[in-house]
Amino acid sequence: MEWSRCTCITAAVLLLLPRLCSPAGDKLTHGESLLPGDTIVSDGGAFVLGFFAPSDATPARQYLGIWYSNTTVTVQTVVWVANRDAPVIVDGRSGNSSSAPSLALANGGSNLILSDASGRVVWTTNITGATSSGTPGSTAAVLRNDGNLVILSPDGATLWRSFDHPTDTFIPGMKVGRRYRPHDGVDGWRIVSWKGPGDPSPGSFSYGMDPNTSLQLLLWNGTRIYWRTSVWTGYMTAGKYHGATGTVIYVTVVDSEEEIYSSFSVADGAPPTRYVVTDAGKFQLLSWNRNASAWATLESWPSRACSPYGSCGAYGYCDHSQAVATCKCLDGFEPASQGEWSRGVFSRGCRRSQALAPCRDGSGEGDAFLAMSNMKVPDKFVLLGNMISVDDCAAACRRNCSCVAYAYASLRSSSAKGDIARCLVWTGELVDAQMIGAIWGVTAETLNLRVPAGFTGKRTGTKTVKILLPVLASVLIVTCIVLLWFCKCRAKGKRISSESEKKLVPGSVRTSSELGEGNPTEDLEFPSIQFSDIAVATNNFSRACMIGRGGFGKVYKGTLLGGREVAVKRLSKDSEQGIEEFKNEAILISKLQHRNLVRLLGCCTEGAERLLIYEYLANKGLDAILFDNERKSLLDWPTRFGIIKGVARGLLYLHQDSRLTVIHRDLKASNVLLDAEMRPKIADFGMAKIFGENQQKANTKRVVGTYGYIAPEYRIEGVFSVKSDVYSFGILVLEIVSGVRISSTDDIMGSPGLVAYAWKLWKEGNASDLVDSSIVESCALDEVLLSIHVGLLCVQDDPNGRPLMSSVVSILENGSVSLPAPDQPAYFAERNCKVKGDDVQSSRNSITMTVLQGR
Known part of the structure; x- marks a missing residue:
C-alpha cells in the first residue's frame, strides 16, 4: 500500500513539473518556459504576454503576442506579435506539455527563443554580441506595464526591446522614425499592417519615416506612397484635444545626432489609446470607450476623398478647409483639362494661367512670391542648409530659375543638432499639396509660390461676374429678411430685458437639477442658472458653505438638486474684478476644454448678482x-x-x-x-x-x-x-x-x-x-x-x-x-x-x- 501511494505521488509530481517551471508574475527567467495557456502579466496589470489565436483564424494556429489585459480592455486587442510569419500548431487534444510550443531564454540566457512542438526554432530575438557580467540565471525577460517586453542583463542593461520591433500598432512609449546610425541591429521603426483580420503576417501597408528627407511620415502601399503627414515645422510637442473622450494626444518629435523620431503620450488617467495601420490602408487613432466596451475611432487617415497621395495631380491641392474637401488649383494655376476637372477627374492636375518672365542670370527680377497659408506643403522638396532667415530662403529660391516655391520654418528651439532653420524649395512639379486650415495648428505652414510680378491671385473676367451677380442678389434678400426680423424682435427684446439680465454667456436657462444630471463633456456652451437655485444649493450663501474669499468676493461650496457638488464664485458689489473681467472669464473659459483647466459649468447674472459656477475640486488651491x-x-x-x-x-x-x-x-x-x-x-x-x-x-x-x-x-x-x-x-x-x-x-x-x-x-x-x-x-x-x-x-x-x-x-x-x-x-x-x-x-x-x- 505504501509503495502504491508513493508511486502515485511521484507520477503526480512528474506531470506537474513543467507547470512548476512556468513563469510567475511579470517575467520569464532562465530555466522557465512559457507554454500555450500560460501568460505573463505586467506589474501594473495593463498588458499580457502569451499565445493567442486571432478571432477569424483556426484556433490551432497560434501566435506569441502582447495584448491589453481584460481588466483594461474587455475585447482582446493584440498590440504586438512575435512570430508573424510562422504560426505554431497547438494540439489541444494532447496533454503532453513536452510536445507543445514554448518560449524560453536560451543561448546563455540572453535570447528569447520560440520553438514549435517538434523543437524547431520559429522565432528568436537574435541578440548578437551581448555580454553578461553575471550568470545566465540572472537574465530575465520582463513585460513592463507600458506593453514593452524587454530582456535585461544581470547588471540591469536592456539587451532587447519589443518596442524596437513594432508590428501594426503604435502605443505610448513607442517610436516611429529612423536612426542615422544603426544600433543593436535597429535602423528605424516602421508600423506594418496585418495581412487580414485573422492573419497577423505582414500586410501591404506600412507607416514610417521618409528615408529620403527624415522630415515627414509616410503611409506606403507596398513600395508606393499612399498618404503622408505634414512636413515637420520644427515643433517639439503638439497636442490635440478630442472631445469625444476628453483625451489630449501629445505628439513629440525628437531630433538628435543619433536619431529622429516621433512618439506620442496621453495624460495620466486617460483611456487606452493607440494608433494602428489597418489591412485596408487606414492609419487610425483609437481610444477605448469604457461605456460602450468598444474602440472609438478618433481620427482616420486618409480622411477625405482627395487625401490620398497625389489625388489632385501636379499643381493641384486638396482643400480640407471646406465642409466637403475638393481638389483646387494652386493660386496662379488653372485646370489642365477643364472638361475632366468638371467631371471630377483630377489626375492631369493644373497648369500656369500666366507664364513666368524669362529668368536671366538667376536674378528672378520679373517674378514675385505669393503666400498661401495653412498648407500641407507639397512632396518632392529639396532641403537647403545654412539658411538663417526667411529672407535667405526666399533669396535662394529666387536665384534658382528652376525654383517654383519655398517654405521656411525655424528650428532654434527644437533641433539638438544645432540646426537653425529649415528651408524647403521645389524645383519640379508641386505634388500632394493640401490646404489643411488653422485648426491643424503647428503642422500647417505657408507655401510661397513663384508667380509673375504683379500677380495678386485674384481672377477677373466673365467667371467673376457669373459668380458675383448671384452672390449680390442673395445678400440683398438676406438683408431684407434680417431687417424684417430685427424690427419684429426689437419690441419683444425690450419686454424680455426687463425680466432678466442673463445675456452675458451663450446657453439656455436651466435648473440646477438639469445641470446636476448633465454630461460634463457636452458642448462648449454652458447654461445660465437661476439665482434661486444657487441660493438653495449654498444654503442661501451661508457662512458654513463658504470655502474661500479674495479681492473678487467669496467662494461657496454648493450641492445642486441632482447631487452634483459645485463651487460658486460670487462677486461682491465692490469687487476688484469688474464686469469686463467677469465677461472675459466666462466667455473665454467656455471655449476652452482641457483636463488641466478648471471647468466652468454655468453662470448667473440676475440684477446686480454676478456668479460663476465651477466644478468642485476637493483639494482646493x-x-x-x-x-x-x-x-x-x-x-x-x-x-x-x-x-x-x-x-x-x-x-x-x-x-x-x-x-x-x-x-x-x-x-x-x-x-x-x-x-x-x-x-x-x-x-x-x-x-x-x-x-x-x-x-x-x-x-x-x-x-x-x-x-x-x-x-x-x-x-x-x-x-x-x-x-x-x-x-x-x-x-x-x-x-x-x-x-x-x-x-x-x-x-x-x-x-x-x-x-x-x-x-x-x-x-x-x-x-x-x-x-x-x-x-x-x-x-x-x-x-x-x-x-x-x-x-x-x-x-x-x-x-x-x-x-x-x-x-x-x-x-x-x-x-x-x-x-x-x-x-x-x-x-x-x-x-x-x-x-x-x-x-x-x-x-x-x-x-x-x-x-x-x-x-
Missing part, C-alpha cells in the same frame, strides 16, 4: 497645501512633479493647441487647483488675453498680475506674450520644488528671495539643496534637477531666452541631456519693486483656502 507646514508633506515628489507637468500641459494648450491663443497673465500657486487625485487645473481667466493668429506680443498701460510672478518686460514696459506666462511658470516650478512662497519676506540663506537663492545654489553646483526638506526622501534627483533647470530657464530676464511651453512639455516628459545653461535672472521682481499710481492691478492673494480665482 495648490497654495493651501504647498505653503502649509503641516500639510505640505501630502505633496510628495511624484505628486509635485505630476503637478508641474500638468500645469505645463495646460499652458501649452492655452498658448498653442486650443482654438484660441490665450495669455493667462496671472498664473500662480493659488490659481492652480487640485482635484481629489492631486491633478492640477489652471483657474482664473479674468485677466487673460486672446492673441490673433499671427500676433506675437502686445503692449498695455494696465499691467495686471501678482508681484513676483510678473515678468520683467511686462512690469517695466507693459509688453506681454506667451513668454510672460513662461516666466510665471518658472516661478511656480521653483516654489513647488522648494515649498517656499515667492512673496516670502524672509531672507533665504542670505539671499534676497527665492529666485536669487535658486540661482546661487545652481551656480555653486548645489541645486539639490533647494528641495523642500519634507520631500527629500521621496524625490528623484534627476527629475528635481531637471525641474530646477527648466525653472531657471523660464525666469531668464530676456524673454527670447525662455523656452516655449512646447519645449518645456517635451523636456519634462522625455528628459534632455542638451539643455542650455540659464542666464542670471532678474531678482528685483520678487519684492523690491514698487509701482506707483494705477499702472499695476495686483491680483490679491488671501492666505485662507482658495478654491477658485485667488484675487
